[in-house]
Amino acid sequence: MNEQVKVTTAKDWASDQEVRWCPGCGDYAVLKAVQRTMPDLGVAREKTVFISGIGCSSRFPYYMASYGFHTIHGRACAVATGTKLANPELDVWIITGDGDALSIGGNHTMHLLRRNLDCQLLLFNNEIYGLTKGQYSPTSRIGTRSPSTPFGSVDRPVNPCSYALGSGARFVARGIDVHKNLVDVLKAAHAHRGASFVEIYQNCVVYNDDVFAPFTSKEVAADKQLWLQAGQKMLFAGGTKGIALDMEHHRLKVVDGDSDEVIVHNPRNRSVAYMLAEMPVTIFPMALGVIYEDPAPTFDSAVVEQNEAAAKGKKADLQSLVSKGQTWMVEKEPRAE
Template sequence: MNKPLTAKDFATDQEVRWCPGCGDYAILKCVQKTLADVEANPDKTVFVSGIGCSSRFPYYMNAYGFHTIHGRAPAFATGLKIANPELDVWLVTGDGDGLSIGGNHLLHILRRNVDVQVMLFNNEIYGLTKGQFSPTSRVGTRSPSTPGGSIDNPVNPCAFALGANARFIARGIDTDAKNLAPVLKAAREFKGAAFIEIFQNCIVYNKDRFDDFAAKKTAAETQLHVEHGKPMLFAKGAKGLKLNVQTLALEVVDVGENGVPVEDVLVHDETSPAIAQLLFNLPHEGYPMPLGVIYRNPEESFDEAFWKHHPTQGRRTAKIADALRKGSVWTKS
């Protein structure tokens, strides 16, 4: 009987080189433990990254890895999954790598519904290149490139994914392994493109940016962990989100003796893009941060459809060595 895998089985002998206190350490540990828990096979697991602090990830995973070109990791991941559908492909990107130069590629891997897990580490800053504002930086963010404060309207990663017709969209926090691990497991089980936005603390250039909802001492008041078929309650059940049928917007209400009955609180339906849209566009001020699996509505994945209609039906009918020796090469006359 094989010995059960542990998180250490997915770690490499490489020195992990992120800034001390970086949120990437916590994500790395959570991913390693999650893969061990689900008994993933390192020989059939692949991590693909682009450029940025998060893109060091493949070096630290005992699996196959590709550290690719800035913003183009989705293209590599698509090719890998189509060439070998048996692979468990994970794509690691950041808010700069994935939503700036890589926005076009990220859009297409999501709309095609390629069966990969996309982890977007969002720290709202360019960390590797010394703190410039990124596509997700909030208005007013002061950085070396915007000393007077950014005036850019930021990208909302989950709203972007929904607009790209992603079929699985979730959110987690780097240091909250208790709630992030189930999201990673659900993403891996999903057959199609699973997009996970992970709020990640950049200890050097954007320290504690997410403390307004990520701080553990106030988490009960500032976080909404959604579950399919359950009312959207937070603050230990004392508050909830109710749909205002006149404005078609969500509003925070007190629940219980001094407020509305729990039956008036909106029940989460993870198959509803309308509910997902409402949750992704909640204002920062006065509202909790929705976390967990927010949208999950499966359909046939791109790689499944590709091989279904392919003449070989996914069977190996040739060898790479034969193709290389075929002779159809250019020679100088």
């Protein structure tokens, strides 16, 4: 059903609530990117819902002039699943953080991705618990000093994109909070039918400032950022370098940009997607943009089809349903005198 959607602007998507994040927080940039993206998607505010869990990023729904739920820690994916199944016409966005989605909410995130619910999941990754004052998170690097790891974390961190791929995600992408290309990544995620997983590197200026500087700072960005485009060669450093397959060792390698070995990005290649997601930034550039996309039937459409098939030829009769099977009446006993 094609309905006429009112033309909107970025201001139309901004609520009247005071935005309350720490000055300089990367969340501001992500919020602006989403608000700039929404008008270009041709969606209606009354059919859009933002759902979050707990954390700094989870204040997001307050700042969008649409429907929203600020739910409980780690349960945004569960609430989003129920929301989409109750009203499949809604455009569902999930806003979460590395702690919210990958620690207490890790199982819910996994099941949402493997089920392939039609929604967009934006994971703000700042590699720290910001709201609860700087404890290390599932994505914190080895050696991270925090109130909960005063001698340095010894945990091996989670790679969010690898986790998503391992969970069966059909769309996996990365972006950077302040980068102009984030809008294009968000548009690609929305265009994908199914669960779109987008990891956004978000700088926490208070507890983990400049942790992503090795690939985000202006001085190194050209050499340390590989923005992927379907059907285009994997080139970076102004086209002087590229990514190729090392067939002998079954891994990726950096080659000259004019080499015939440079790979053409195929988002459907899951094996290469894993390798791109795990390229160490000490040796390689950071893979950004759409890393993997291979559409598949969605969970919500399957549930709707199943319900329609089960209801076909049947008439809704609540009283008949209540009376079905064994029934009994509890009689009021005479009151003893």
